[in-house]
Amino acid sequence: MADVTNGDAFVEFERVQKSYDGENLVVKDLNLSLPKGEFLTMLGPSGSGKTTCLMMLAGFETATHGEIKLDGKPINNIPPHKRGIGMVFQNYALFPHMTVAENLSFPLEVRRMSKSDREAKVKRALDMVQMGDFGGRRPAQLSGGQQQRIALARALVFEPELVLMDEPLGALDKQLREHMQFEITSIAHNLGITTVYVTHDQTEALTMSDRVAVFDDGRIQQLAPPDELYESPQNSFVAQFIGENNTLEGTIKEIKGDHCVVQLADGSLIDAKPVNVTQPGEKTLVSIRPERVEMNKERLSPDAHTLKAEVVEFIYMGDIFRTRLRVAGKDDFVIKTRNAPDQRRLQKGEQIEIGWLAEDCRALDA
Amino acid sequence: MTDSTAGMTPEEARRADEAHTGPMLAADGTPLKKSLARALRRQKLRALGLIAPLLVFVLITFVVPIGDMLLRSIKNDIVADTLPATVETLADWDADASELPGDDVWMAFYVDMWFAAERKEHTRLGSRLNYEQTGVSSLFRKTGRRVDRFDTDVYTDQLVDLDPSWEDPASWAAMLDGPAADALPLTAETWERWKEFNVEEGDAVLEEDVPDFLFTTLYYELNNGAEVDGMSDRLDAAKAAVGEFETVSLQEQFADADEDWLDPEVWKTIQLYSPRVTSGYFANSVDMQLTPEGIEPRPDNQQIYGILFKRTLFMSLVITGSCIMLAYPVAWLLSNLPMRTANLLMILVLLPFWTSLLVRTSAWKVMLQQQGVINDVLVWLGLVADDARLTMINNQFGTIVAMTHILLPFMILPMYSVMSTIPPSYLRAAKSLGATNWTAFWRVYFPQSVPGIGAGSILVFILAIGYYITPEIVGGNTGTFISNRIAYHISSSLNWGLAAALGTILLVVVLVLYWAYDKIVGIDNVKLG
Numbered sequence: 009m010a011d012v013t014n015g016d017a018f019v020e021f022e023r024v025q026k027s028y029d030g031e032n033l034v035v036k037d038l039n040l041s042l043p044k045g046e047f048l049t050m051l052g053p054s055g056s057g058k059t060t061c062l063m064m065l066a067g068f069e070t071a072t073h074g075e076i077k078l079d080g081k082p083i084n085n086i087p088p089h090k091r092g093i094g095m096v097f098q099n100y101a102l103f104p105h106m107t108v109a110e111n112l113s114f115p116l117e118v119r120r121m122s123k124s125d126r127e128a129k130v131k132r133a134l135d136m137v138q139m140g141d142f143g144g145r146r147p148a149q150l151s152g153g154q155q156q157r158i159a160l161a162r163a164l165v166f167e168p169e170l171v172l173m174d175e176p177l178g179a180l181d182k183q184l185r186e187h188m189q190f191e192i193t194s195i196a197h198n199l200g201i202t203t204v205y206v207t208h209d210q211t212e213a214l215t216m217s218d219r220v221a222v223f224d225d226g227r228i229q230q231l232a233p234p235d236e237l238y239e240s241p242q243n244s245f246v247a248q249f250i251g252e253n254n255t256l257e258g259t260i261k262e263i264k265g266d267h268c269v270v271q272l273a274d275g276s277l278i279d280a281k282p283v284n285v286t287q288p289g290e291k292t293l294v295s296i297r298p299e300r301v302e303m304n305k306e307r308l309s310p311d312a313h314t315l316k317a318e319v320v321e322f323i324y325m326g327d328i329f330r331t332r333l334r335v336a337g338k339d340d341f342v343i344k345t346r347n348a349p350d351q352r353r354l355q356k357g358e359q360i361e362i363g364w365l366a367e368d369c370r371a372l373d374a
Numbered sequence: 375m376t377d378s379t380a381g382m383t384p385e386e387a388r389r390a391d392e393a394h395t396g397p398m399l400a401a402d403g404t405p406l407k408k409s410l411a412r413a414l415r416r417q418k419l420r421a422l423g424l425i426a427p428l429l430v431f432v433l434i435t436f437v438v439p440i441g442d443m444l445l446r447s448i449k450n451d452i453v454a455d456t457l458p459a460t461v462e463t464l465a466d467w468d469a470d471a472s473e474l475p476g477d478d479v480w481m482a483f484y485v486d487m488w489f490a491a492e493r494k495e496h497t498r499l500g501s502r503l504n505y506e507q508t509g510v511s512s513l514f515r516k517t518g519r520r521v522d523r524f525d526t527d528v529y530t531d532q533l534v535d536l537d538p539s540w541e542d543p544a545s546w547a548a549m550l551d552g553p554a555a556d557a558l559p560l561t562a563e564t565w566e567r568w569k570e571f572n573v574e575e576g577d578a579v580l581e582e583d584v585p586d587f588l589f590t591t592l593y594y595e596l597n598n599g600a601e602v603d604g605m606s607d608r609l610d611a612a613k614a615a616v617g618e619f620e621t622v623s624l625q626e627q628f629a630d631a632d633e634d635w636l637d638p639e640v641w642k643t644i645q646l647y648s649p650r651v652t653s654g655y656f657a658n659s660v661d662m663q664l665t666p667e668g669i670e671p672r673p674d675n676q677q678i679y680g681i682l683f684k685r686t687l688f689m690s691l692v693i694t695g696s697c698i699m700l701a702y703p704v705a706w707l708l709s710n711l712p713m714r715t716a717n718l719l720m721i722l723v724l725l726p727f728w729t730s731l732l733v734r735t736s737a738w739k740v741m742l743q744q745q746g747v748i749n750d751v752l753v754w755l756g757l758v759a760d761d762a763r764l765t766m767i768n769n770q771f772g773t774i775v776a777m778t779h780i781l782l783p784f785m786i787l788p789m790y791s792v793m794s795t796i797p798p799s800y801l802r803a804a805k806s807l808g809a810t811n812w813t814a815f816w817r818v819y820f821p822q823s824v825p826g827i828g829a830g831s832i833l834v835f836i837l838a839i840g841y842y843i844t845p846e847i848v849g850g851n852t853g854t855f856i857s858n859r860i861a862y863h864i865s866s867s868l869n870w871g872l873a874a875a876l877g878t879i880l881l882v883v884v885l886v887l888y889w890a891y892d893k894i895v896g897i898d899n900v901k902l903g
């Protein structure tokens with residue numbers, strides 16, 4: 009799904025910019041297109057412009073520049089109520105003075121649907137989120153998770169082709185959140201609707217989405233399926249934002265194809281894969297996942313570079329061991345090892361040697 | 375386990391059983407309900423302790439005075455207290471016969487009037503009865519000046535001529551201590567009042583001359599066949615002689631003082647207002663009057679309170695309505711602006727509170743009067759001819775404009791406080807669900823802002839219905855409220871009873887409206903902040 013051509017794009021942002029105050033761009037040059045049926049997540053730190061993008065798509069904010077297209081047609085001048093986009097708000101925005109059934113039948117009423125049609129659709133939508141018995145209650149009489157389901161049902165009851173969700177699970181506890189993640193994705197896939205989902209939570213983004221757009225500073229830093237995002241981050245922001253990550257500062261010593269040698273501040277050399285560095289002498293930040301660090305020299309190629317490290321801390325975590333090391337003068341280098349029978353438990357103060365496969369270590373922008 | 379159960383006596387088993395099926399027990403063995411009630415009671419006592427100072431304050435400064443005031447609307451002690459004997463004898467008088475009361479009433483009235491005049495209570499009574507019948511006040515005042523110069527000394531002289539001992543107060547005291555008191559009840563009672571009066575004045579009754587009215591009552595009772603035979607020689611002699619006495623007609627004496635006493639209407643009024651509790655004030659305040667036949671409507675040209683009540687209600691409703699219309703958009707705007715701007719504008723809303731009410735009202739006078747700013751501008755623009763300037767003040771229009779302006783903040787504030795708690799996401803949600811701007815507002819926003827409207831309306835309406843200063847200044851004749859009339863009765867006509875009755879009716883109307891509001895909208899839907 010990643011290789012979409014603009015031709016069959018259902019939602020399209022073209023060079024969209026947004027500024028609230030005329031001084032700062034909150035969204036800078038946003039280009040994004042997603043095909044019908046895709047579940048896309050916008051992930052990024054607070055204030056990175058995710059909600060703003062969603063609001064522009066829903067029509068509650070206007071883009072300062074650029075064009076947003078829905079199903080091939082520009083929608084900049086279409087008012088929100090004619091866009092036919094379902095939306096789930098972070099605080100659910102269930103109308104407190106209406107019952108659950110009235111909330112659900114509201115979008116149908118404004119579409120002048122007949123009473124019997126409305127009742128049938130409301131019932132079906134309630135059954136879909138397993139809330140069939142709650143039609144007569146007020147939103148205030150529901151738990152957070154139940155309100156969430158109703159909000160979802162309300163956004164879907166009028167059968168929109170596009171649904172936007174702004175941190176819909178933010179207020180739920182972990183267990184309920186995981187359950188709802190599953191329900192939302194399965195409903196979205198069963199109905200075949202296109203979904204744009206906003207979250208803070210990277211686990212949520214990775215588990216739910218077809219593709220994830222990582223936002224920072226008003227730009228999409230990387231747009232990729234979850235596995236690619238985790239394993240091949242395109243820049244150091246994405247590398248650090250997604251999952252746990254070790255970084256080392258250095259300078260490129262030499263580049264040969266997709267292999268390069270990086271010299272760290274203390275002079276030691278390491279192997280890496282050049283991602284967005286091009287020539288020797290460039291400053292770089294290399295990134296390596298804690299589970300890809302190797303302590304067993306025999307598993308590395310003979311000419312691989314290794315680093316000396318001192319164990320600072322050893323933490324037993326059940327399925328894995330987490331060991332903190334001092335490497336190249338800094339003591340925040342973490343490695344994770346599986347709790348396997350042959351795995352040795354390192355002692356504090358122990359001196360070891362570590363290395364890695366060049367393709368696991370990515371030399372990114374500094 | 376079965377063993378241990380089997381080892382129990384039946385009594386023990388029953389108790390164990392009860393412990394399971396009986397009431398839930400708290401950890402210390404007391405029933406759970408009881409210990410819960412105890413815990414709650416302690417909380418309630420603490421709460422009571424916290425509000426106690428306010429409660430006492432409100433009780434002393436509000437409930438008690440208001441209650442006392444409201445009681446005045448039915449209290450009517452003054453007639454029975456000032457004219458006790460008259461009230462008693464007048465009870466038998468048939469007001470419908472349109473005849474003057476009999477001698478017994480005149481006799482009792484003479485005694486009562488004498489004491490009232492000495493105690494200077496007759497003028498107060500006069501003003502009280504003047505509310506019911508005009509002219510009574512001066513009637514009492516005039517008569518009070520004359521009552522101790524009535525020609526009743528003829529009885530004194532004639533009795534003293536018969537036996538000089540009649541001049542000795544001690545002999546009266548001795549006589550009325552004995553069986554004569556039963557034979558001469560009026561004289562005995564009057565003697566008691568005379569003694570009391572002397573104690574009040576700090577005089578000794580035995581050193582004072584026996585007053586003429588006692589000789590008059592004695593004559594009256596002897597002449598009417600009091601059975602004093604054989605009690606004392608001088609009483610026998612007097613009884614034998616009274617038939618031949620030269621007499622004075624008390625009725626004529628009173629008529630000399632003021633011939634209005636010959637008007638049965640005066641006596642009807644006194645009779646109607648003799649009871650200590652009267653419905654007269656309430657009857658008056660709904661344009662009715664007490665008559666011997668019952669409560670009847672007043673003549674049309676005397677009906678004012680019905681009109682005033684209706685006008686007060688109507689204008690308060692109009693003022694509340696115009697406040698809603700003006701305040702709603704403002705509150706909406708305020709609640710949708712960023713905090714900083716909203717606070718700044720809020721100061722503008724509250725600005726009127728910083729200027730004196732009188733100044734604001736007078737400013738309206740300047741604006742609205744015929745030679746005022748608005749008229750000048752209209753004339754200058756040519757919209758209104760110079761000789762046809764609009765009358766916008768000293769009528770209902772002026773009152774409505776000025777009071778809407780003055781009460782507006784009381785509408786904006788609760789509306790704003792409710793609206794600022796309605797998240798904008800509701801409107802957005804409604805629009806995203808396909809509602810037009812209007813539908814989203816009407817179906818989603820407006821119902822949630824109703825508590826603010828309700829609170830503001832109750833505040834404004836209740837304030838308006840009792841408003842006084844503004845209608846007084848800009849209301850003229852057609853724009854005044856019932857409260858202006860109440861104020862008039864409190865401070866000018868001093869008819870506090872009527873003022874209290876009007877106030878009570880106003881209070882009841884407000885409570886009824888409040889109740890109706892609760893039934894229709896629900897008071898739990900009101901949010902005052």
Ligand SMILES: Nc1ncnc2c1ncn2[C@@H]1O[C@H](COP(=O)(O)OP(=O)(O)OP(=O)(O)O)[C@@H](O)[C@H]1O
Pocket residue numbers: 028029034052053054055056057058059060061208
């Ligand atoms: N109505 C507004 N007026 C002015 N600035 C705004 C407005 N809404 C958002 N911003 C600014 O735009 C930037 C992006 O906001 P946005 O709400 O899109 O962030 P976000 O990515 O959704 O963050 P979060 O994860 O915290 O919800 C922020 O710096 C915010 O301060």
Ligand SMILES: [Mg+2]
Pocket residue numbers: 058059060174
């Ligand atoms: Mg957001």
